[in-house]
Amino acid sequence: MYDYIIATSSTSDLTRDYLDEHKIPFIGYTYTVNDELREDDCREESRQAVYNGMRAGDKLKTSMINEYTYYEFFKSLMEKGKDVLFLDMSQKMSASYMNSLAAAEKIREEFPSNRLYVMDTYCVSGGLGVLVKNIIERAENGASFDEAIDWGEKNKLKVAHRFTVDDLNYLKAGGRVSNAAALVGTILDVKPVLYVPDGGTLDVVKKVRGRKSALGTIIKSILSDLSKTDTKGAKIDILHADCIADAKLVADAIKEQYPDIGEISITSLGVTIGAHCGPGLLAVFYLCEERVPM
DSSP states (O other), rough: OSSEEEEEEEEOOOHHHHHHHHEEEEEEEEEEEEEEEEEEOHHHHHHHHHHHHHHHTTOOEOOOHHHHHHHHHHHHHHTTTTTTTEEETTTTOOOOOHHHHHHHHHHHHHHSSOOEEEEEEEHHHHHHHHHHHHHHHHTTTTTOHHHHHHHHHHGGGGGOOOOOOOOHHHHHHTTSSOHHHHHHHHTTTEEEEEOOOTSSEHHHHHESHHHHHHHHHHHHHHHHTTTTSSSSSSEEEEEEESSSSHHHHHHHHHHHHOTTBBBEEEEEEOOOHHHHHOOTTTEEEEOOOOOOOO
């Protein structure tokens, strides 16, 4: 067992079972459902309930984590007398990151004997989850605190993120597309295909007509990425917002092309990203040689 702490946030979209099994502390983002405040607990039943509710008309909003909440979370970890590595989503995707840095500075003054390293991961959602899982695996195999940080810093830009959404109105509500673009896109059945570039933002790669074309574009991009690396035993994480049939379709396409691929896990997308993108979001994450649009 390693002698330091690896912690993350609920936006890693890891399952609660995995977090509990590997004893990973996490800080939960909050969200409201029709003005009822809730905390993201990373449980499958909570995620499914949210997407069921959204399909029925529930309105969701998310909130950033304030400095005090980070401070209390970091303090609870540092009081254990161990060094702490904390991984949250890309600062370009959330204003919370700056609050975590401010809280970390205060904590370091109070606990000068222990180290607290806050990594800007340039990852989000299951991409952050891939980074966390790989660092955990290395820590459990004997990597030191510095070695774990070094691996994360050297490999965080090798985590591929590929998304598509089904309903542009959720992106409109979050300010990511204009009212006119959402209206025209809905009428023409336009589906954006998105990815996370090295800068840690969420960018549109291509706009296609129809869900089938969007899934096909994602599959083509994944297969292209995998053609540049050793696929034997490679792991793929597919996260979905109440569209498991599409997730299985993508998984089957990968397995057909690369039968020696390792585990392909399919789990529900976390609430924080799901609230902004809505039911029907499909996302695929894995390690690659480099992040490329397509």
